[in-house]
Amino acid sequence: MTTAKLNLDNYLPYLVNRVGTSIAEQFGAEALAPYGLSIAMWRVMAVLASTGAQRQIDLAALTSIEVSTLSRIVTRMVRMGVVSRTRSTSSTREVVVKLTAKGNGQVERLIPIAHDYESVATAGLPADDVAVLKRCLRRVYANMRNRQVTAVAAA
Amino acid sequence: MTTAKLNLDNYLPYLVNRVGTSIAEQFGAEALAPYGLSIAMWRVMAVLASTGAQRQIDLAALTSIEVSTLSRIVTRMVRMGVVSRTRSTSSTREVVVKLTAKGNGQVERLIPIAHDYESVATAGLPADDVAVLKRCLRRVYANMRNRQVTAVAAA
DNA sequence: TTACAATAGTTGTATCTACAAGTATTGTGC
């Protein structure tokens, strides 16, 4: 009987986790700290900048942040003046989160830095490989999301 | 003057984060919960199973868990009986963390499930692409780690 | 229209996390 073995250096979740952690740590400490922003806040702002105003529940899905956690993060961000939270006109149980001018200004200054980080991260890799990398990550996410949905539907 | 734009769907840190989160969420809820293990604990056990007994500081680096956080996690794991913490013989300020028989048994049962998750995650992707994906992730990590070391050395 | 289910968001609470500051041990230069 052979013992199940796990080669970490070739195990996708491990590789993904350490990359995510290392990028977030450095970007947070160097780029975000001056603005008093956390990584979670940056993710919210990046999503809003990229996809426009969102309901909190959609924002939660887009940022991978749990809804109750996001609720409090948005509260803090409103206090900081970087986003606004207004009741939806169509449905008053919904809320619309939107970047303020101040928040928008900060993202504008952060986006070039974010691109720099991406360049550093992919340094030395052929453009073709980076394209494959990103395509694979999109597919992996789709696979996991599909699995999730199927599992929930079956329950 | 053109406004800096961030296309999230092509932004590496975003793609990495959502993949890491989705895998961890599902693996945690489905595979780990029955054992009362958190993702952080699983990471510790996976590293120990894969690389053998480790000092806490090395374990911290290998798991991407901050040292003080890891200290408390190991304390909990010792109480659960899945790892042992003993003073190093060579240096009593060091500590050696090791899987117990119980801990080892749990990892053995979890490793096949972990492999299943990896299969689900990479379903539909050509083996060549998966190879590129993993190679890229290793390189990206090396790039970020190198950047970190250089920055710290300069300070 | 009225009841009931589903959806969106918030809040209570326990737990987890991370920074900073602490203790203890080991290494190093004089």
Added chain:
DNA sequence: GCACAATACTTGTAGATACAACTATTGTAA
């Protein structure tokens, strides 16, 4: 070998997170 720096780990404390339970609003089916 003695002072001082560096390393390994722990702990105090404040803040962040997640689950569950809650309120409020909207959808739906009889």
